[in-house]
Amino acid sequence: MEDQKNHSSLSIIIPAKNEGVALNAILPRLRQILPRAEIIVVNDGSSDDTESICRAHDVVLLSHPYSVGNGAAIKSGARIAKGKILVFMDADGQHHPEDIQTLTAQLEKGYDMAVGARSRQSQATIGRSIANTIYNLLASWMVGRKIDDLTSGFRAVDAEIFRDFLYLLPNGFSYPTTITMSFFRAGYRVSYVPIHASPRHGKSHIRIVLDGLRFLTIIFKIGTLYSPLKLFLPISLGFFMLGLGYYAYTFLSFGRFTNMSGLLFTTSLLIFLIGLVSEQITMLLYRGTGKK
Numbered sequence: 001m002e003d004q005k006n007h008s009s010l011s012i013i014i015p016a017k018n019e020g021v022a023l024n025a026i027l028p029r030l031r032q033i034l035p036r037a038e039i040i041v042v043n044d045g046s047s048d049d050t051e052s053i054c055r056a057h058d059v060v061l062l063s064h065p066y067s068v069g070n071g072a073a074i075k076s077g078a079r080i081a082k083g084k085i086l087v088f089m090d091a092d093g094q095h096h097p098e099d100i101q102t103l104t105a106q107l108e109k110g111y112d113m114a115v116g117a118r119s120r121q122s123q124a125t126i127g128r129s130i131a132n133t134i135y136n137l138l139a140s141w142m143v144g145r146k147i148d149d150l151t152s153g154f155r156a157v158d159a160e161i162f163r164d165f166l167y168l169l170p171n172g173f174s175y176p177t178t179i180t181m182s183f184f185r186a187g188y189r190v191s192y193v194p195i196h197a198s199p200r201h202g203k204s205h206i207r208i209v210l211d212g213l214r215f216l217t218i219i220f221k222i223g224t225l226y227s228p229l230k231l232f233l234p235i236s237l238g239f240f241m242l243g244l245g246y247y248a249y250t251f252l253s254f255g256r257f258t259n260m261s262g263l264l265f266t267t268s269l270l271i272f273l274i275g276l277v278s279e280q281i282t283m284l285l286y287r288g289t290g291k292k
Contacts, residue, residue, distance in 0.1 A: 009084040011077075014042070015042045017091075018048045019046070020052075024053050026093060027041075027054070041062070042076050044067050044069070045066040060080070078163060081159060086157050088154065088156075090153050090154065099116060106156070112183065113161075113191070114191045115155045116195040117152060118152060132151055136150050142231075143226060151174075153176055185227070228279050229278075232271055233275055236268045240268035246261050246264060
């Protein structure tokens, strides 16, 4: 009885774009495993039979008139979801409905978000695996906590907390990066659960080079929102050491202090002050979060 009660407060949100074949297999499994859960499919301007398949399986269907983006679909689903716990999963068949209860169990233990962390064997290509490793290391350095899978789209989260960050989420594919780093910044508890992801059905919508650069941009952008001094302080120290080194060289060679050394020292100070001001602004930005 308690298990059914928990399922009734669960909303499963699936952003979908031309994933009719995979949805035809996923939706019946979801309904069988979690019969009382609210299942929301956000049709992001699909041109296949995604919409008719969703109607046939009696799920909540929200359709965008044209493709807005994966992140936009996530936000649309989160706004209409009724459950206290939101589960996000891809529509391409990579994520297993059987793993949902493992994720939600982490929230019952006191975590605010549980993320399905894919193994190396689950990565689509070697290049994708290497890129995700770099993203994970960079983001872990910024937040000061180990991030096992920065870009995983399979996660369970407290609905009330998640909606506090909707305004930060981009419309594209990098919403997992943004929400993960934002949760750490606001002091929420994040758990990583090892999962195995199956090969996707159909062709991926992610463009390796363009979206890879976009992911890096998002990491640095959220890094400045998370802890600006983590970015500005090393740069400031770099300019300071350059100025100090150049001053030592000119003093030993010519016995004087040059304009270039002064410029480097001044640049170092300005970058540090910009980082300091950004840090104060960041604290104001997150002042309303961290409450539960």
